[in-house]
Amino acid sequence: xxxxxxxxxxxxxxxxxxxxxxxxxxxxxxxxxxxxxxxxxxxxxxxxxxxxxxxxxxxxxxxxxxxxxxxxxxxxxxxxxxxxxxxxxxxxxxxxxxxxxxxxxxxxxxxxxxxxxxxxxxxxxxxxxxxxxxxxxxxxxxxxxxxxxxxxxxxxxxxxxxxxxxxxxxxxxxxxxxxxxxxxxxxxxxxxxxxxxxxxxxxxxxxxxxxxxxxxxxxxxxxxxxxxxxxxxxxxxxxxxxxxxxxxxxxxxxxxxxxxxxxxxxxxxxxxxxxxxxxxxxxxxxxxxxxxxxxxxxxxxxxxxxxxxxxxxxxxxxxxxxxxxxxxxxxxxxxxxxxxxxxxxxxxxxxxxxxxxxxxxxxxxxxxxxxxxxxxxxxxxxxxxxxxxxxxxxxxxxxxxxxxxxxxxxxxxxxxxxxxxxxxxxxxxxxxxxxxxxxx
Numbered sequence: 001x002x003x004x005x006x007x008x009x010x011x012x013x014x015x016x017x018x019x020x021x022x023x024x025x026x027x028x029x030x031x032x033x034x035x036x037x038x039x040x041x042x043x044x045x046x047x048x049x050x051x052x053x054x055x056x057x058x059x060x061x062x063x064x065x066x067x068x069x070x071x072x073x074x075x076x077x078x079x080x081x082x083x084x085x086x087x088x089x090x091x092x093x094x095x096x097x098x099x100x101x102x103x104x105x106x107x108x109x110x111x112x113x114x115x116x117x118x119x120x121x122x123x124x125x126x127x128x129x130x131x132x133x134x135x136x137x138x139x140x141x142x143x144x145x146x147x148x149x150x151x152x153x154x155x156x157x158x159x160x161x162x163x164x165x166x167x168x169x170x171x172x173x174x175x176x177x178x179x180x181x182x183x184x185x186x187x188x189x190x191x192x193x194x195x196x197x198x199x200x201x202x203x204x205x206x207x208x209x210x211x212x213x214x215x216x217x218x219x220x221x222x223x224x225x226x227x228x229x230x231x232x233x234x235x236x237x238x239x240x241x242x243x244x245x246x247x248x249x250x251x252x253x254x255x256x257x258x259x260x261x262x263x264x265x266x267x268x269x270x271x272x273x274x275x276x277x278x279x280x281x282x283x284x285x286x287x288x289x290x291x292x293x294x295x296x297x298x299x300x301x302x303x304x305x306x307x308x309x310x311x312x313x314x315x316x317x318x319x320x321x322x323x324x325x326x327x328x329x330x331x332x333x334x335x336x337x338x339x340x341x342x343x344x345x346x347x348x349x350x351x352x353x354x355x356x357x358x359x360x361x362x363x364x365x366x367x368x369x370x371x372x373x374x375x376x377x378x379x380x381x382x383x384x385x386x387x388x389x390x391x392x393x394x395x396x397x398x399x400x401x402x403x404x405x406x407x408x409x410x411x412x413x414x415x416x417x418x419x420x421x422x423x424x425x426x427x428x429x430x431x432x433x434x435x436x437x438x439x440x
Contacts, residue, residue, distance in 0.1 A: 007423025035060030065091030073104035192216035
């Protein structure tokens with residue numbers, strides 16, 4: 001019965017009083033479904049979540065990838081540290097969260113602890129303009145003697161705290177020399193990352209460091225021309241590729257580098273899309289076009305240009321992140337792209353659903369056949385057939401389709417595997433919802 005209640009918590013047609021009664025239950029999975037996974041939460045239910053005595057309930061709202069940043073920001077001043085930390089971390093890393101409102105971010109900068117602010121900076125919830133403003137307000141610690149004192153005070157075993165200091169604080173020359181004499185590859189990596197590393201040491205790491213250290217050097221903003229040219233010929237393709245996207249290079253200089261364009265799901269986008277110059281959209285380098293393609297504020301002219309790009313990664317990023325990406329582009333990308341976050345496309349509001357049942361209901365590929373279950377006018381007989389499909393994803397999605405005949409829907413409520421999906425079906429009669437709640 002708990003699975004059916006989870007489904008009720010996700011059902012977009014569930015009345016407010018049912019959602020409030022589910023919130024009053026002590027069931028953790030039901031709380032998670034309602035607070036952390038539900039797409040639309042009525043205002044009265046949000047008020048109850050924010051005032052709920054259990055931190056896990058309020059924390060679920062803080063990390064819900066489906067709702068707006070404004071709604072998640074309601075817990076910015078929560079009394080529980082773990083709820084505030086959850087808001088700073090944002091939704092799961094595989095999700096791409098919507099930005100938090102400026103006022104919420106300002107409040108976090110003013111009141112949150114250093115650990116939470118560090119999580120916030122990596123959470124992708126903060127617009128680039130605010131991240132840069134924050135960096136200007138709070139410069140990296142610049143006292144080398146204080147850094148060395150803190151470093152010596154740490155236990156001898158190397159830890160995250162050591163690496164944090166070695167990467168982010170100004171290094172004394174004594175510490176730099178110790179790291180150069182170390183046999184640990186991680187120490188050269190720290191030198192490659194640290195903003196205060198002397199130029200001669202950066203050049204040394206570029207020549208003797210392992211590939212990860214050389215990659216870090218290649219990404220430094222202050223790299224002199226001779227090292228750019230050296231690393232452009234590096235034996236490691238990742239290092240050469242990092243050099244190839246440096247902003248100071250011309251298009252001809254990029255083209256002369258033997259860089260590698262990995263499949264989209266293997267690429268770390270890295271740069272804030274709002275910082276990528278719009279001119280990248282016309283670059284011959286696919287990775288630069290990818291960087292600008294996931295900017296949700298691209299002008300219509302560039303949206304149209306990138307929608308016809310010959311790089312699948314560019315098209316997929318545009319489809320996933322731009323609200324004006326054409327419905328047919330979303331469908332095309334879903335059919336062509338098989339990597340990470342493919343199913344994200346299905347959840348976008350402009351994904352085309354009409355006619356999917358006729359086109360894909362009998363497709364051989366389960367991922368393509370899944371499209372049929374998103375058709376709001378799916379033939380009821382096809383919906384029934386798909387609830388018996390060999391693929392469990394398709395069975396569950398078909399159980400949520402609103403054209404599923406009521407008799408079959410009630411049968412699935414008794415099915416251990418599909419009861420949750422059936423209870424989430426918006427066509428489920430309200431009286432049945434109350435019955436499920438009463439039986440629980």
